[in-house]
Amino acid sequence: MGVNPQSLRGSNTGVYVGATHTNAGEGYPDYPQSDVDGSIDIALFQILHSSQHLFANRISFANDFKGPSLMVDTACSSSLSAMTLAYNDLMLGNTDAAIVCGTYMVFQPFLTEIQVEAGICSPRGVSAVLDESADGYVKSEAVCCLFLQRRQDARRVYSHVVSARVNVDGRKKAGMFYPSADTQEQLMRQSCKLAAIDPPSLTYFEAHATGTKVGDLQEIKAIYNSYCEGRTELLPVGALKSNMGHSEAASGVSSVVKVMIAYENECIPPNINFNKLKTELKRYFPPLLAVTEKYPYNPVQPLHKKRADA
Structure with a gap:
């Protein structure tokens, strides 16, 4: 920095x-003893x-x-x-x-055992994001950080944040833990609108994509609806979790770090463990493109309808 x-x-x-x-x-701690000095x-x-x-x-x-x-x-x-x-x-x-x-950090292995039994984590230990064989995610560990400052104060600029928003699905008939493509799409559209980004001009999307049976389908649907209307070019979709697994709370910043490394090297690394696209996703590919080999990428391309400095 x-x-x-x-x-x-x-x-x-x-x-x-x-x-x-x-x-x-x-x-x-376990059993602090009042009769032990200093316990x-x-x-x-x-x-x-x-x-x-x-x-x-x-x-x-x-x-x-x-x-x-x-x-x-x-x-x-x-x-x-x-x-x-x-x-x-x-x-x-x-x-x-x-x-x-x-x-x-995974300090409590029993959580993994419970999530495997519940069908959340892959019993094979394989993170097969977007693949027909996907049967859950694989836990991974990460400790990472970003340094944010205003552009005029920066000595080096690795990337430019133009929009950051959060929302939540609210009440859903399918249950609290079932993801909503509609709500994800709403957030994507709001973020682009506020940052004056023309959605079809987006040149790369780093997905959350964990390899779960329901989550990937809902997210890909939201990406397609948000960015593919009027699109003439393919939209590459990357998924860090195929490479390192799901670092849960750290997964977002980990993905941002990946994107900045891709920017610097002008190359998007491939998603691994991808052999056959999940049947339910075929209608979205193309124009979406699963990155399965080194993908040359130049991030310096116009995204905005008008300039919007952060």
Whole structure:
């Protein structure tokens, strides 16, 4: 980023961390014994310093940041929800810079066992995003972060955030955990409209795409409806989770990092474990294109109907 971290000490820099599960059951120790000297102090230290609310605060404390410091838990969208809050605070002038983090570590293997039994995770341990054989997602671990600042303050620019929004499906007849293509489409259209982006001009889409039986279908439908009306070119669709699995709370920021690496190298890496397109998705491909081999890509192309600087 070209910025000496020491120069940020005492600054109005915000820290926004997206995370879900914590280690060791929220940090609570096993059987603290009041008759063992120092055991209560140790237990208090473990509880306080392993709690989720300190994930962001510890970063702010160690670096003497004075901006907002908060932890965001919206399940798999946690880190991108954190990024949305960070972006909005920058746009409103509440902060001068922001550190957006996403983290997920698998400290409790029994969760994977339960999700395999429930049909959420792949019993084969294969992340076959968009493929006919997809039978659930594969858990992965990630710790990653982004540094956001206004363009005029930046020494290096890897990408430009032009819109960041969140929504939720609301009440659905199919159940709380069933994704809604209609709501996803609504959010995509709103984001493009506010950023003055012409949807058919989009040149690449990095999908959430986990490899679940229902989720991929709903998301691809939303992408097709949002960006393919009037489109004359193919729209490449990438899926980081095919390469590294689903890092849940960290998956959003992980995907942003992937896209920036693709920008820098002018090449989109292929989705792996893809052999046969899922039958229910065939009506959307083309104009959507599953990236199955190295895809040359030049990100410097016009997306906007009019210029909209962040």
